Amino acid sequence: MSKEEMKLIIPCAMEGIAPKQGKLTDHELGANDIDKLPDSLLISIISQLAIKDAVRTSALSRRWRHLWKWIPSIDFDFDHQLQNNRYNSQDEPFYVLAERLATIAKHVFSSHLGTISSCRILHYSHNCQSNIAHWLEHLSKRGIQKLVLACHGRSRTPEDTWERLQSTIIHCSSLRALVLSSWELVDATPLLGFQNLRALILKSVHLTEKTIMDIISKCVALEWLVLRSCNHLYSVKIHSPRLKELRLSCLFRLKKIDIDAPSLTTLTLSYVDLTEEIIMDIISKCVALERLFLLSCNIFHSVKIHTPRLKWLELECLFHLKNIDIDAPSLTTLVISSVSVRMFIKLEVPNIGNFHIDHLCEGRINEMGTITKEKLETCDDNMDLLSRCVGLYGVSSRNQFVKLRKLFINVELTNIRHGIVLGYVLRDCVHIQVLHLEIEQYSAWDKSKSTSTLSWFESGYWWKWDAIDYFYYDLKTVTMNGFMGEPLELDFVNHLITKAPGL
Numbered sequence: 001m002s003k004e005e006m007k008l009i010i011p012c013a014m015e016g017i018a019p020k021q022g023k024l025t026d027h028e029l030g031a032n033d034i035d036k037l038p039d040s041l042l043i044s045i046i047s048q049l050a051i052k053d054a055v056r057t058s059a060l061s062r063r064w065r066h067l068w069k070w071i072p073s074i075d076f077d078f079d080h081q082l083q084n085n086r087y088n089s090q091d092e093p094f095y096v097l098a099e100r101l102a103t104i105a106k107h108v109f110s111s112h113l114g115t116i117s118s119c120r121i122l123h124y125s126h127n128c129q130s131n132i133a134h135w136l137e138h139l140s141k142r143g144i145q146k147l148v149l150a151c152h153g154r155s156r157t158p159e160d161t162w163e164r165l166q167s168t169i170i171h172c173s174s175l176r177a178l179v180l181s182s183w184e185l186v187d188a189t190p191l192l193g194f195q196n197l198r199a200l201i202l203k204s205v206h207l208t209e210k211t212i213m214d215i216i217s218k219c220v221a222l223e224w225l226v227l228r229s230c231n232h233l234y235s236v237k238i239h240s241p242r243l244k245e246l247r248l249s250c251l252f253r254l255k256k257i258d259i260d261a262p263s264l265t266t267l268t269l270s271y272v273d274l275t276e277e278i279i280m281d282i283i284s285k286c287v288a289l290e291r292l293f294l295l296s297c298n299i300f301h302s303v304k305i306h307t308p309r310l311k312w313l314e315l316e317c318l319f320h321l322k323n324i325d326i327d328a329p330s331l332t333t334l335v336i337s338s339v340s341v342r343m344f345i346k347l348e349v350p351n352i353g354n355f356h357i358d359h360l361c362e363g364r365i366n367e368m369g370t371i372t373k374e375k376l377e378t379c380d381d382n383m384d385l386l387s388r389c390v391g392l393y394g395v396s397s398r399n400q401f402v403k404l405r406k407l408f409i410n411v412e413l414t415n416i417r418h419g420i421v422l423g424y425v426l427r428d429c430v431h432i433q434v435l436h437l438e439i440e441q442y443s444a445w446d447k448s449k450s451t452s453t454l455s456w457f458e459s460g461y462w463w464k465w466d467a468i469d470y471f472y473y474d475l476k477t478v479t480m481n482g483f484m485g486e487p488l489e490l491d492f493v494n495h496l497i498t499k500a501p502g503l
Helices: 003-009 026-036 039-046 051-059 078-084 094-111 128-141 209-218 276-285 373-377 381-389 416-428 444-449 461-466 487-499
Strands: 073-077 118-123 146-151 177-181 199-203 224-228 235-239 245-251 256-260 266-272 291-295 302-306 312-318 323-327 333-339 344-348 354-358 406-411 434-439 477-481
Touching (some): 073 094, 256 276, 266 276, 302 312, 381 406, 406 416, 416 461
Parallel strands (some): 073 118, 199 224, 245 266, 266 291, 291 312
């Protein structure tokens, strides 16, 4: 590495510090204790620093001169270095500085003596084409396993917006995970040399459906695929016998998807405007599916999920949802958040262990039209759904939460309906170990509109539960957010202290 390059990235750590006269203090002598640490521990400490600061430690002493060359993780952020480098002159062209940093990165890689398990390079489009091959060549020799290549959005010309990855095969058998951001992939050729690649994340990457198909077919070890903000995709065909996890996010132009992945266990669909027929067809084909996340998919109105192996289900921000039909005998965790449920809900989840529900929006739950309009006006979403799940009322009187271990729910402890449902849930779901309550408060105008809000002198409700001979023996943890010390809230706390000896 040349002296000019060393000056750019390794300014002397002692520059500007005048030598101290006289005897060193005990505190200063103790500072040398760090030299007693083994090299392995010092290398672990240095690896937590930015690469610029890590290299600068070589100026501390002869022992520290080569320690940075053994750090297992390297992080290059060209923009951060340019903004903070005191040698950055306004008169020097930007591309000259960027090219100099790219050369320094190559020298850092060639000077490294150990294994580089992970590396992140946030670069500019001005210098990546001429240097990417050199970077990967050095990294492959150092056993790179995780690599992030992200092209900064700062560009001087419109054609630099999408940087095209050269269609040349770069062999790197050690690479296991690759993240590409703000690139253009004309074809799958650049990835064909990563024969052991298991995880691929593409963010804001310009590519076609054929390129995706070729990547999946050629990267035979691929198990984890993420496509995010790849907005030039209109359709996707994913056929992979080994793929285990798939995440599709912010694909706003995507209208068609074909998935044939018999080993797929985790599927996440977020901000995709696919129809409910397409999504339900995908779910039905994924026979090994265990974890499903439907987030902000606002185009469809109903969810019908009948999967025997499904263990984890999250439905979030589905504001137009009207119907929920879930038949999942293996389901243990169910999260429903920011969902509008207006017409019908049917749950068959006998093994549910964790239940999280909050912010059901606007709508009311109805089973086969059995609830009248007048009753809907006073029905509360969260507790109404919970009461149906435990069999308090509705078409089915069976408690589906017999095995419930964790309950997370929004509740108004000053609301008589909430108090009744919560009391019966705690009584009938005897295996609850963790209870988390997000306590909501009525404002003054809310109280005037609600006929079910208890006044202070009616706060003896929980005292009546105290008189019943039963205890919450399994309850170990209770957390409350929004606790204001209202009389009914205090009564509920006293009730828990009386009835839950394990707290």
